[in-house]
Amino acid sequence: MNIRSFGPGHRRADRAAGSQGVLSSAIFSNDIAQITEFTVTPGGTYGPLRSAGDVVLVVIEGGGWVTAHDTRVQLAAGESLHLERLTPYSIAARELPLRAILVELSASSVTESARTIGTSGGGAEE
Known part of the structure; x- marks a missing residue:
């Protein structure tokens, strides 16, 4: 068991590269995933970024924009966004x-996850 502090x-x-007004804290990292908590100050930008695997962004406070594939979408607290691997985003x-x-x-974890989900039969939606 490993407890790790993050946040303020x-x-x-x-x-x-290209980031302004960003503070971050690594929460977890291994061969399967890297999890980071971060803040972007008003007017700040995080990126451009790109990941070898899929990315899930979970907004927990405030809001802003994510730009990917030349499309800008608004996100607010309580929303999440999934981006496929190698997608450049900011x-x-x-x-x-x-x-x-x-x-x-x-x-490698994306391939394994797709295989597991494909054979699991899914689940009920809330």
Whole structure:
């Protein structure tokens, strides 16, 4: 068991190329996934980014825009977005800071997940 603190007081400046006003904290990383909590200040931008595997962005506070494939979509707290592997994307905050969890799957885990989901038969939707 490993408890890891994240959020205020545990973030550091994220220096991803092109990023401005981003603080992040690594939550978990292994061969299957990397999970990061981050904030983007109002007017700030995170990216451009690209992941070898699928990406899930979960907005937990505030809101902003995600630009991918030359399309800009608005996201707010309580919403998530899935991007397929190798999709270039960037994240920008609106008037309030955007706080989110970024889950980046490795390329090999995406293949395994698709195989597992395809054979599981799915589930009931809430």
